Amino acid sequence: MVKVGVAGYGVIGQRLADGVARQKDMCLVGIADLAPTLSIRALKERGMPYALYLVEGADKAKFDQAGIPVSGTFADLIGKVDIMLDSSPGGVGAKNKELYAKAGVKAIFQGGEKNTVADVFFHGYANYEKGYGASYLKLTSCNTTGLIRSVDCLDRAYGLDRVAITIIRRVADPGDYHRGLTNALEIDRAPSHQAVDLMSIMPHIEATGILVHTPVTHGHIITVLAHAKKGRITKDQALEAFKTHDRIRVVRIEDGFRGNASFFRYARDLGNPRGDMYEIGLWEDCIVESGDNIMYAINIPQESVTIPETMDGIRAALKMQPDSKSATAETNKYLGMARWKQG
Numbered sequence: 290m291v292k293v294g295v296a297g298y299g300v301i302g303q304r305l306a307d308g309v310a311r312q313k314d315m316c317l318v319g320i321a322d323l324a325p326t327l328s329i330r331a332l333k334e335r336g337m338p339y340a341l342y343l344v345e346g347a348d349k350a351k352f353d354q355a356g357i358p359v360s361g362t363f364a365d366l367i368g369k370v371d372i373m374l375d376s377s378p379g380g381v382g383a384k385n386k387e388l389y390a391k392a393g394v395k396a397i398f399q400g401g402e403k404n405t406v407a408d409v410f411f412h413g414y415a416n417y418e419k420g421y422g423a424s425y426l427k428l429t430s431c432n433t434t435g436l437i438r439s440v441d442c443l444d445r446a447y448g449l450d451r452v453a454i455t456i457i458r459r460v461a462d463p464g465d466y467h468r469g470l471t472n473a474l475e476i477d478r479a480p481s482h483q484a485v486d487l488m489s490i491m492p493h494i495e496a497t498g499i500l501v502h503t504p505v506t507h508g509h510i511i512t513v514l515a516h517a518k519k520g521r522i523t524k525d526q527a528l529e530a531f532k533t534h535d536r537i538r539v540v541r542i543e544d545g546f547r548g549n550a551s552f553f554r555y556a557r558d559l560g561n562p563r564g565d566m567y568e569i570g571l572w573e574d575c576i577v578e579s580g581d582n583i584m585y586a587i588n589i590p591q592e593s594v595t596i597p598e599t600m601d602g603i604r605a606a607l608k609m610q611p612d613s614k615s616a617t618a619e620t621n622k623y624l625g626m627a628r629w630k631q632g
């Protein structure tokens with residue numbers, strides 16, 4: 290049984306902890322954080338299903354005051370695991386890496402860290418084999434994770450050489466008061482980092498794109514214009530490929546999936562904790578052909594989309610499965626992916 294720890298029990302960290310707890314071939318040893326945040330307080334109210342360790346700088350008295358049991362120090366946690374999933378705030382992971390390196394423990398970092406923090410910039414489908422046995426992986430950001438799932442899906446089925454994307458990006462997570470109360474759109478300098486990141490993981494595809502921030506919190510939407518290496522991809526061919534992918538949920542507007550909020554509401558109706566969705570959504574009625582290009586739109590549930598690919602990262606780094614196909618199949622089985630296909 291592979292032993293895993295999580296550093297930073299925030300938006301991503303609590304979902305990583307849940308994700309690991311669901312993998313029957315992994316054991317979640319514990320989580321580490323700095324402050325008695327709402328997420329930590331909720332953990333205590335749930336009976337501390339995960340052991341808590343404190344990172345350096347944490348004020349233990351504050352945890353004691355709140356009656357939150359503490360199981361030890363960050364070093365104690367690192368000493369008990371095979372791999373750390375670091376989901377501390379962007380930039381902090383690079384500092385934590387020094388502790389992981391000293392203890393000889395592998396680690397997976399999230400999108401907010403610089404690429405230089407890791408040996409391999411990783412995606413469970415597109416470059417699993419590169420991460421095989423690696424000591425330090427960095428996961429793609431939420432948008433890039435979902436984007437690559439869909440681009441890799443078409444690329445494997447038909448071969449792509451070019452994509453152009455537009456990202457309509459949620460500006461904050463629910464409850465992010467520090468981002469302010471906004472009512473404006475803001476555009477980033479092009480090309481967006483997600484297009485550049487895609488090329489770093491899939492160098493055979495030329496990618497570019499534009500990103501627009503929007504004052505919403507429930508998911509990003511990305512439109513993708515993709516060009517095949519040879520010939521052209523029809524709408525039916527694209528749909529056929531997307532429907533076979535276990536991390537892509539194909540939906541229709543006419544069934545009620547009108548936008549990002551529909552996915553969030555549907556996830557809550559399914560009873561998914563926090564309204565999480567591991568899969569990206571893809572609208573069947575928004576796949577269109579334009580000359581030699583195929584165009585489609587996907588929904589990215591930013592808080593939970595990177596969890597499956599992070600589980601794949603554990604499998605790669607610790608050589609649990611030899612290739613993407615077998616690794617993603619294990620992760621998907623334990624996370625209950627593609628239940629929607631069984632009706």
Ligand SMILES: NC(=O)c1ccc[n+]([C@@H]2O[C@H](COP(=O)([O-])OP(=O)(O)OC[C@H]3O[C@@H](n4cnc5c(N)ncnc54)[C@H](O)[C@@H]3O)[C@@H](O)[C@H]2O)c1
Pocket residue numbers: 296297298299300301302321322323324326344376377378379380381385399400401402430431462591592595
């Ligand atoms: N929020 C998203 O939608 C999203 C999506 C994909 C990737 N990411 C990436 O995931 C990472 C974490 O983002 P988040 O949104 O979960 O942040 P967050 O602010 O919600 O959580 C960070 C947690 O780390 C804790 N922390 C602070 N200092 C620490 C330290 N020294 N060691 C350990 N923990 C510490 C904080 O108390 C907090 O609980 C970032 O790299 C981010 O870019 C975020």
